[in-house]
Amino acid sequence: MLGPTEYSRVPVLDAWDETPAFRGLRLLLPAPLAKEHGRPGQLVKVRAEGVGEGFYALASAPDPGSTAELLVKRGGRVADAIAASAFAGGTLAITRPFGNGFPIAEAEGRDLLLFAAGSAIAPIRALVQHVLAHRNRFGRVTLFYGQRRGAEFAYRSELLEWERRGVRVVLCPSGEDEAWEGLRGRVQEVARSLAFGGSPPADTVAFVAGMTAMVDDVRATLSGAGIPPARVHANF
Numbered sequence: 001m002l003g004p005t006e007y008s009r010v011p012v013l014d015a016w017d018e019t020p021a022f023r024g025l026r027l028l029l030p031a032p033l034a035k036e037h038g039r040p041g042q043l044v045k046v047r048a049e050g051v052g053e054g055f056y057a058l059a060s061a062p063d064p065g066s067t068a069e070l071l072v073k074r075g076g077r078v079a080d081a082i083a084a085s086a087f088a089g090g091t092l093a094i095t096r097p098f099g100n101g102f103p104i105a106e107a108e109g110r111d112l113l114l115f116a117a118g119s120a121i122a123p124i125r126a127l128v129q130h131v132l133a134h135r136n137r138f139g140r141v142t143l144f145y146g147q148r149r150g151a152e153f154a155y156r157s158e159l160l161e162w163e164r165r166g167v168r169v170v171l172c173p174s175g176e177d178e179a180w181e182g183l184r185g186r187v188q189e190v191a192r193s194l195a196f197g198g199s200p201p202a203d204t205v206a207f208v209a210g211m212t213a214m215v216d217d218v219r220a221t222l223s224g225a226g227i228p229p230a231r232v233h234a235n236f
Helices: 077-085 118-133 156-164 187-193 212-224
Strands: 008-017 022-028 043-048 052-057 067-073 091-094 111-117 141-147 167-173 204-209
Touching: 022 091, 043 067, 043 077, 052 067, 052 077, 052 118, 067 077, 067 118, 111 118, 111 187, 111 212, 118 141, 118 156, 118 167, 118 204, 141 187, 156 167, 167 187, 187 212, 204 212
Parallel strands: 111 141, 111 204, 141 167
Antiparallel strands: 008 022, 008 091, 022 067, 043 052, 043 091
């Protein structure tokens, strides 16, 4: 995936540590870039000067106020450079938003299953924001969100509000975690153990974000439950 090659420097409105591994950034998009942000799940490329560039899913739904958020996972040269250099009042070099994003309009009137693992919670968070803004257009909504350990979940401060507004959130740590008292396992395994949140396969659409192997495993699990591949969507 090549994506756009033209970069713009945009203002960084805020920057914070979402977890020790994740750096959250809030950006102000100029009008030409903001108008390209039309669907949750779209991407931007971010350039770290002198280091390289990386692909990042926007972590927020399209916003009339032209703000957008990113979630940067530390641990790579580009990500570490971005996390270290982006600060409130500074700027960041990004491309226009691109990609098809999630075809959320196709899911209206149906139950939704959302699956995210690791930093891929970013595009799913954007999808959740869209769903909450149009909650009456969808049926039951269940999010299965996986990380290795309980302390690694991003957006913990928002999860109760998501639940209150009608999105069931099931956190799924897959590694050993003595402090964790809830369910454990990969998202697709936990979803299967919970009968996919009670959503009937005939009326359910799924959206998934994660590494290729995880996406393939979720597709296979859902297919086995009666949800055809045509109703399981990734953001790219």
